[in-house]
Every structure is written in structure tokens, then in C-alpha cells.
Amino acid sequence: xxNRSVAALDIGSTKVCAxxxxxxxxxxxxxxxxxxxxxxxxxxxxxxxxxPAATIQAIEQAVDEAGKQANCEVDSVYLGxxxxxxxxxxxxxRATITNAKRTVSKRDVDDVIEASRKIVLPPDRxxxxxxxxxxxxxxxADIVQPIGMKAERLEVVTHIVHGASAILANVEKCVTQAGxxxxxxxxxxxxxGESVLLPEEKExxxxxxxxxxTSSNLGVFVSGVIFxxxxxxxxxxxxxKDIAFGLTVTYSEAERLKIQNGSAMVEQVRQDEIVAVRQVxxxxxxxxxxxxxxxxxxxxxxxxxxxxxxELRLGDCLDKIPSGIVITGGGSLLNGxxxxxxxxxxxxxxxxxxxxxxGLTGTLKQPLYATAIGLAQMGGSRCxxxxxxxxxxxxxxxxxxxNQLVRSIKRAVPPQ
Numbered sequence: 001x002x003n004r005s006v007a008a009l010d011i012g013s014t015k016v017c018a019x020x021x022x023x024x025x026x027x028x029x030x031x032x033x034x035x036x037x038x039x040x041x042x043x044x045x046x047x048x049x050x051x052p053a054a055t056i057q058a059i060e061q062a063v064d065e066a067g068k069q070a071n072c073e074v075d076s077v078y079l080g081x082x083x084x085x086x087x088x089x090x091x092x093x094r095a096t097i098t099n100a101k102r103t104v105s106k107r108d109v110d111d112v113i114e115a116s117r118k119i120v121l122p123p124d125r126x127x128x129x130x131x132x133x134x135x136x137x138x139x140x141a142d143i144v145q146p147i148g149m150k151a152e153r154l155e156v157v158t159h160i161v162h163g164a165s166a167i168l169a170n171v172e173k174c175v176t177q178a179g180x181x182x183x184x185x186x187x188x189x190x191x192x193g194e195s196v197l198l199p200e201e202k203e204x205x206x207x208x209x210x211x212x213x214t215s216s217n218l219g220v221f222v223s224g225v226i227f228x229x230x231x232x233x234x235x236x237x238x239x240x241k242d243i244a245f246g247l248t249v250t251y252s253e254a255e256r257l258k259i260q261n262g263s264a265m266v267e268q269v270r271q272d273e274i275v276a277v278r279q280v281x282x283x284x285x286x287x288x289x290x291x292x293x294x295x296x297x298x299x300x301x302x303x304x305x306x307x308x309x310x311e312l313r314l315g316d317c318l319d320k321i322p323s324g325i326v327i328t329g330g331g332s333l334l335n336g337x338x339x340x341x342x343x344x345x346x347x348x349x350x351x352x353x354x355x356x357x358x359g360l361t362g363t364l365k366q367p368l369y370a371t372a373i374g375l376a377q378m379g380g381s382r383c384x385x386x387x388x389x390x391x392x393x394x395x396x397x398x399x400x401x402x403n404q405l406v407r408s409i410k411r412a413v414p415p416q
Contacts, residue, residue, distance in 0.1 A: 006031065006383060007066065008375030009059065009077040009180070010188065011171065013213030013237065014330065016041045016055075017369060018062040018077070020070035021376040023383045024358060031380040033359035033373065034072075037065030046214045046233075047083010049170040052177075059178040076181035078379040080371050081128060081171070082188035082217050085164035088229045091116045091130070093156045104137065104146045108154055116158040126168065129161040129187055131226055144223070159226055161187050183379060189219035190226050191374035196328050196352035196367075197221060206323035208352065209308060209341075210371065211331030213237045218308060220317045228315040234304040236331035239297055246296040247288070253278050263294045264301040264336035265343075294336075301337065305344040324348030328367040 010017040016039050021031035039062040043055030067074040093116030097108055109132075117130045135143040136155040146154060168185070175182055192210050193202065202221040210217040212235045220228040239262070244254035261275045273290035308325075312318050324347040327337065332351060341349050353365040354373040364373065 004383075005034070005070070005072060006183075006376055006379035007063070007074045007077045008080070008191075008372045008379060009063065009175065010080040010191075010372040010375060011044055011055065011059065011174075012041065012082075012330075012371075013044050013046065013215070013235065014041065015039065015213075015368065016058040016062040017372040018059075018066040018074070019369070019372040019376045020066045020072060020074060021357070021359075021373075021380060023380045025384070029356060029358040029377075030384065031357050031376050033357055033364060033376070035066040035069030036364060036369065036372075037062035037067075037069070038368075039065070043174075044171075047081070047085055047171075048167050049174055052170070052174055055174045056178045059175060059180070063178065063180065074180065076183050077175065078183050078375045078382075079172070079175060079185050080188040080191050080375050081163060081168065081185050082212070082215075082231070083163070083167065084215060084231050084233060085167045086128075086161065086187070086229075086231055087125075087163070088159060088161050089119075090133075091119050091158050091160045093117075093158065095154050097151045097154060102150055102152060104149050104151050104154055106147055109135075109147060109156075112154045112156045113158060116156055117160070119160065121162055124165050125162050126165045127160060127162050128168075128185055129159070129190070131159040131161070131190075133157045133159055133225060133227065134223075159229070161229060184382065186375060186378055187219075187226075187229065188371045189217040189229055191378055192217070192328055192352075192371040193219055193221055193226070193374065194377045195354040195356050195374035196326060196370045198355075199224070201323040201326070204323050205321045207308075207312065207317065207321045207325045209325055209327045209329075209332075211235060211304070211327060211329040211337075213330070216304060216308075216329070216331065218311055220312070220315065220321060222320050227320065228317050230311045230315065232304060232307045232311065234300065234307065236334075239300050239331075239334070242296050242300050243293065247277060247293070248280065249277060250280055253280075257293055258297070258334070261290055261293055262297050262334055263290075264298055264334050264340040266291060266294045266298050268336050268339070269294050297334070298340070301334070301340055302344065305341055309345055321347070324350075326350055326352040328352040328370045330368040332367050 008019040018037040020035040039058045041058035043051035093112045095112040135146045137151045205222045208219045214235045216232040218230045240254045275290045276285040277288045278285045
């Protein structure tokens with residue numbers, strides 16, 4: 001990979017998705033997707049490593065596929081983090097402006113955010129993100145960007161995201177054993193929001209629900225940044241297991257039935273619809289009314305959306321999301337999900353696939369790629385910031401060298 005490329009890795013409970021993108025300076029989107037890889041994975045459960053060998057193999061296959069499509073060797077990735085071990089809280093930080101001009105600088109902002117990270121967490125927890133929600137300058141609150149303002153005192157309110165150190169270390173170890181360095185770990189739901197949500201939605205207030213395999217990630221965005229995040233312990237795997245138990249079929253047959261014939265709402269299914277169910281241990285199949293299948297699925301999906309509603313109430317978010325809910329992730333593709341969410345929550349809803357990156361084919365617009373593409377976009381923004389910062393001294397150095405050259409010429413050439 002060259003310094004104009006970034007790679008992203010989304011490790012889920014059912015699949016590993018890798019993206020390679022080229023950073024764009026002058027384009028509608030900050031990255032152009034050059035390669036993608038997708039590989040089934042059974043080595044992760046709720047964000048924790050359950051089978052290291054299977055996880056490493058899936059990472060290698062997904063990254064190799066993405067690298068081949070992009071015609072480059074991937075050596076480092078931006079890694080998405082999720083799971084039931086992830087927690088969040090709100091913190092504050094304070095700092096005194098000590099420079100002679102009494103003007104808030106970038107360093108002051110960095111210092112006050114760092115101060116907000118100084119919280120007491122259990123020894124087995126570590127901070128992943130400290131995301132500024134708002135600043136206050138000399139007691140005046142709701143400041144979005146304080147840099148350049150006159151001030152004696154700077155305060156910040158941050159959204160702290162933390163995770164279990166051991167679980168994070170095991171995931172990171174799988175990535176490094178697959179031969180990759182980690183550029184940065186990022187919360188998966190924030191990354192998904194980067195690729196799926198429109199700027200207008202994030203600014204006005206919106207909830208993103210990423211329905212995964214063993215769980216679903218929820219993120220509420222207000223004024224352009226994450227305001228609340230949580231994990232809902234229900235995902236697509238729970239629906240599949242319900243079908244397998246209810247119909248006495250294998251897990252693979254239950255997954256097939258869910259994908260091909262499933263729906264989240266019984267009322268959308270006609271009474272006369274019939275599906276074929278393969279019998280365990282035989283080549284024969286039996287006929288079943290499709291409604292019987294959907295009657296198993298609907299209660300679990302209702303439970304998921306009821307838990308979403310409860311989480312929004314607990315987070316004091318219901319009056320902060322006028323743009324409604326955007327659902328994404330592999331589980332969002334189940335027929336009837338959109339209608340059931342609208343019925344259960346009574347607010348605007350849309351299906352979210354990646355829409356904010358260049359080079360998106362029809363396949364990459366599917367919700368299951370959203371997190372990986374968002375990771376690539378966030379990585380692209382990091383690269384652009386590093387380039388911009390590195391260019392500042394270069395310009396100064398060039399000017400200095402030019403001035404030195406001019407002075408040397410003046411000394412060498414005697415005045416007329």
C-alpha cells in the first residue's frame with residue numbers, strides 16, 4: 001500500500017469484510033473504493049474471539065481478496081470494534097488557557113479532551129474514543145468550534161466509548177497474526193454512520209441501527225456527532241436459531257428459510273403460501289405454510305425493536321431524532337423489517353447502504369458493507385489531516401531555503 005491508500009477491516013459474528021480505498025483530495029467523496037473482500041467467519045461471538053484460527057483465516061482471505069482487486073499488498077488496517085463488552089458514558093474536561101494571547105489553540109482543545117479521558121474505570125477496561133459533543137468558553141456553552149476564540153477557561157463534554165481490554169487484545173492479536181498492523185481501532189457504529197447517514201440527518205438528529213449476527217449496534221447522532229451508543233443483544237443468528245428449534249431443522253436449513261422465505265410481519269404473508277422444508281438426515285422435504293415460519297420470526301423481531309425503543313428512552317434520545325431511524329447491516333435485509341420498525345417505533349425510517357464513498361458498485365451498496373466502507377472513509381480523513389499537517393512545515397522550510405538562497409546571491413553579487 002502507498003501513502004494514498006487505506007484499508008479497513010470489519011470483523012463480525014458471521015463474516016469478515018475488508019475494503020481497500022484510495023484517498024481523494026479533490027472529489028465529492030474523500031475515498032474511492034478500489035477493492036473489497038468478504039469471507040464467512042464463525043470465530044467471533046458478540047465481539048469476542050471464540051476461535052482464533054478461524055478468525056485469522058477469515059481475515060487473511062478477506063484482505064487478500066480486497067488487495068488483489070486493488071492491485072496492492074495490504075499491510076495495515078483501520079479496525080472496527082463492536083460487541084457486548086462495549087460501554088459508553090458522558091465525561092467532562094476543563095483546561096485553563098495559558099498562552100500570552102489568551103486564544104484557544106488546537107493544543108488547548110487536545111488538552112481539554114485529554115482531561116475528559118481521566119476518569120475512573122475498572123482496571124480491565126480501556127478507552128476507545130473520547131468524542132467531543134460540545135465546548136464551553138468562559139462558561140458560555142454549546143460552542144461547536146472554540147479554536148481562535150478569546151478565553152480564560154475551556155470546557156468540553158465528551159462521549160467516552162470503552163471496552164474490555166482482554167477482548168480487544170484478543171481481536172487485535174488475530175489481526176496482527178494475520179500479518180497486519182492496526183492503524184486505529186474505531187467503534188463500528190460510528191463507522192457505519194460515516195458511510196450510511198446523510199450529513200443533514202446527523203446534524204438534525206438520527207438513530208442508526210446496525211443489525212448484525214449475534215447483536216445489533218445502536219448509535220444516535222446529534223449535531224453531527226455521536227450522542228449515544230449501545231448494544232442490543234439480538235441479531236440475525238437469534239432468528240435463525242428460533243426457526244431451527246421451532247421447525248426442528250438444521251441451522252443451515254433454518255438460515256436458508258429465513259433468507260428465501262422469511263418476513264418480519266405475518267400480515268404481509270398470504271394464507272395460501274407454501275414453502276418446502278428439508279427434513280433432517282433425509283433428501284425429502286415437507287410442505288409448510290409460510291405463515292407458520294413467519295409466526296416464529298415476528299416475535300423475535302418485535303423484541304429487538306422493543307429493546308431499541310427502551311434504549312432510546314433510557315438514553316433520553318426520543319426527542320432528539322427528528323430524522324427517525326436508519327437500519328443497516330445484514331439483518332436489515334429481512335423482508336418486512338422496515339414496516340415492523342415503523343409500526344413499533346412510529347417514526348420515519350429508511351434502509352441504509354453505503355452512499356458517501358466513490359467507486360460504489362451495486363454489491364458494495366448493500367448494508368453489510370456499510371461499516372467497512374465507513375472505516376475506510378474515516379481512515380481517509382485521518383490521512384488527509386496528516387498530509388495537511390505535514391505540509392505546513394514543508395512550506396515554511398521551502399520559504400526559508402529560498403530566502404537563504406536570495407541572501408547568498410545578494411552577498412555574492414556586488415552592488416552596482
